[in-house]
Amino acid sequence: xxxxxxxxxxLYYLAIYYGPAMVANASxxxxxxxxxxxxxxxxxxxxxxxxxxxxxxGLIIGLLFGTTIAAxxxxxxxxxxxxxxxxxxxxxxxxxxxxxxxFKRRLGYERGAPLPVVDQLDFYIGATVxxxxxxxxPKWGDVVAGAVLIVALHKLTNLIAYYLRLKDVxx
Numbered sequence: 001x002x003x004x005x006x007x008x009x010x011l012y013y014l015a016i017y018y019g020p021a022m023v024a025n026a027s028x029x030x031x032x033x034x035x036x037x038x039x040x041x042x043x044x045x046x047x048x049x050x051x052x053x054x055x056x057x058g059l060i061i062g063l064l065f066g067t068t069i070a071a072x073x074x075x076x077x078x079x080x081x082x083x084x085x086x087x088x089x090x091x092x093x094x095x096x097x098x099x100x101x102x103f104k105r106r107l108g109y110e111r112g113a114p115l116p117v118v119d120q121l122d123f124y125i126g127a128t129v130x131x132x133x134x135x136x137x138p139k140w141g142d143v144v145a146g147a148v149l150i151v152a153l154h155k156l157t158n159l160i161a162y163y164l165r166l167k168d169v170x171x
Contacts, residue, residue, distance in 0.1 A: 010149055013142040018150075019073060020086035021093035021127035024066025026157060028058030029166040037098070043105070050101045051111040059094055066090025088134045089127035096126015114171040120154040121147060 001009075014022070034055030036048075043049050070086020073079075100122035104115055124147055128138070155171070162170035 006145070010142055010145045013139070014146045014149065016073065016077075016082070017085060017131070017136075017138070018089060018124065018127060018146065020066040020070040021089040021123060022150075022153075023069045024062040024090035025093045025097060025123035026161075027065040028055070028062050029161055031055070031057040031061050034058060045106060047105045047108070049105065050098060051105060053111045054098055054101050059098075062094045063090060066093065084134055085131050085136050088130045088136075092126040092128070092130025093123035094126070095130070096122045096124070099126065112169045114169075117151070119171065120151045124150050 033052070034057030036050065036052050037054045037056055037059065038049035038051070041049050067087050067090055070083050070090060073086055074081075074083035100115075100118050104113070104118070107115075109115055128143060131138075158167060159170050161167040
């Protein structure tokens with residue numbers, strides 16, 4: 001199998017299994033500011049639980065867009081199981097991102113401060129864990145290759161969102 005064939009297989013794998021998670025992770029920037037999930041509450045360390053970047057509106061739009069993509073894929077491939085994995089992956093992606101924000105606040109990182117690799121893979125790991133919880137049996141080579149590709153795609157999509165003025169920072 002050539003490099004292009006392998007790349008094509010990994011891209012297909014990402015689109016099918018992680019498409020809803022990627023859309024769920026990316027879509028909250030469309031709503032801009034909103035009501036913080038943590039309502040401004042601080043943790044015992046005096047820092048915000050999550051910060052202003054994690055909002056109810058962003059969570060809702062992420063769930064809406066992610067589950068819509070899951071439904072489209074399930075219908076297009078006539079495979080209801082894809083809907084289950086897609087919805088679960090979308091939820092996992094959003095929760096993975098929220099968990100990463102919690103830990104970034106604990107480490108003293110302010111909203112928007114970069115934490116390489118964590119910022120790129122938090123949603124991917126969350127989606128993977130949640131899909132595994134509902135019985136997904138992945139090709140682990142594709143999952144690992146997808147993680148590498150996700151880092152590059154994440155950087156590219158964040159740059160695009162920054163230049164479109166959807167994000168305040170390019171990471």
